[in-house]
Amino acid sequence: MNYFLYFLLFFALVVVLSSFVTVRQGTIAVVTIFGKYQRQLRPGLNFKVPLIEVIHSRISIQNRSVELSFQAVTQDQANVYFKAMLLYSVLNHDEETIKNVAFKFVDSTNLMQALIRTIEGSIRAYVATQKQANVLAQRNEIVEHVKQQIDKVLESWGYHLQDLQLNDITFDEEIMRSMSRVVASNNLKAAAENEGQALLITKTKGAEADGNAIKIAAAAEREAAQLRGQGIALFRAEVAHGMTKAAQEMEQANLDISVILFTMWTESIKHFAENSQGNTIFLDGSTDAMNKTMKELMSVQMQKLSDQKG
Template sequence: MGFSGFDILIPVLVVLVIVALFAGAKTVPQGYAYTVERFGRYTRTLTPGLNIIIPFIDRIGARMNMMEQVLDVPTQEVITRDNATVAVDGVAFYQVLNAAQAAYQVADLETAILNLTMTNIRSVMGSMDLDELLSNRDAINERLLRIVDEAAHPWGIKVTRVEIKDINPPENLVESMARQMMAERNKRAQILEAEGRKQAQILEAEGRREAAFRDAEARERQAEAEAKATQMVSEAIAAGDVQAINYFVAQKYTEALATIGSSSNNKIVLMPIEAASLIGSLGGIGAIAKEVFGSGDEATQQPRRHTSARPPVTRPSQE
């Protein structure tokens, strides 16, 4: 039994349909986007999932990774504005937003981003001094991100982050910086020590001033008290009370003798004859005080008793 041409055509058509179905059905994984080219020209972009294209006419052009990717920036030497050579490396993060632009606007996207980042690192960091370079890393990262993202925008990508990982000055420069830091710290310590001494002297001077003010105030009050006592005695004398002046003179005389006797420089005290008379009349001074400050009736009713501390002193006669 022979096969006719129709019998052979049917299996061939079935095979062609199956091949066409497999050729026209395209599955795009999550996080990717495929470009479709028709006779070599871009027509559309396939999103994740099952997609149908015209077999033998359309074909997949570029398979673009739409996830955020990291690009390691190799170490390179940068000469700063103050002619210091440092070794710098970094890292860049980017994400493809437009698969067609990333596929057809630039050739070798990663190499383009890498060269763009390295060029701007040398440009930005070369315009700064070494001290500014080491202390303003955040400002450098922000400036690099703004410049690189603006330059890569036509490529359909978004540069999300540019970070400087290491800044390595030469060893001799590191030693010089360490010595400079030590000298600066010593300077600060000396300044703080001097400030402490200054504050201590100021506080000590203020203490002396306060003490002198208090002493002067005490002397002033003592002088006022003595002036008031003298005024009271003067008023008593003016009123005719002779006993008040006697009491005042006797008190001053006694205080002077006490001062002389308490001196630590003299072991023997020579006293005049009048002093012996004064010592013998201490009881009389007490009686005067009672008459001045005490009750007048009691002083007149009770007789005075005179007891001498020592035998009376007889003066030698002059012949």
């Protein structure tokens, strides 16, 4: 009798203790009665009917990640190798969503297999419509295509695709080498074009500088010539003024003005001798030649005097 009582007490204690269930933070417990969905238990300490309600599964509502590695073929028959990271989570805490998560698949292994194969199939279908040269530049387009294609499927399973990152996209070794050569040739082409532009700019600037230097030199020469001309004209004017004044004074003194012309003649010969680059000066020293020269100088001087008087 005592043993039976101890058994009843032990059984009652087990029943009472099994009536309380602890659910960890970030998870939801699904309760069934005789195999049928009954309710869900939230994080914390919960009570369930002993021996009748059973914890069917505990569902994590935290984000989960998985790495993918697979191959696809482009439209032009090039092999593309992908390494990706998939981030997904339970869609929400609604009762219908939790029921889908708990009962759609036999276990988490089957869910993971279906999820991975669905994403790989979506990427392969997209890549098959693209050429090899376009795949690398369409990383974002591939991700958007996958999200649009599988979002509804995942929602029917009770999940949501948070993010898909294509961490690595590679090709066969031969294709990678050819792509490297293309990049290198494009870089050389761009460098040559930049060097050509730089040389053109340098030549243009040099030509502009030379043109400006020529303009400045021409302007300076023109100004110098003008100043020289003005100096010569001023010198000639002063000489004419001096000669006129000397001639007037000699005329008032009843002296022969041919003395002035003779002085100019001798001064000219002296100037030739001092500034000539040669060693010999040829002059016609005959009396006729001197008379002719004197008459010419006197006629020029008389013309100037008549012009001033007039």
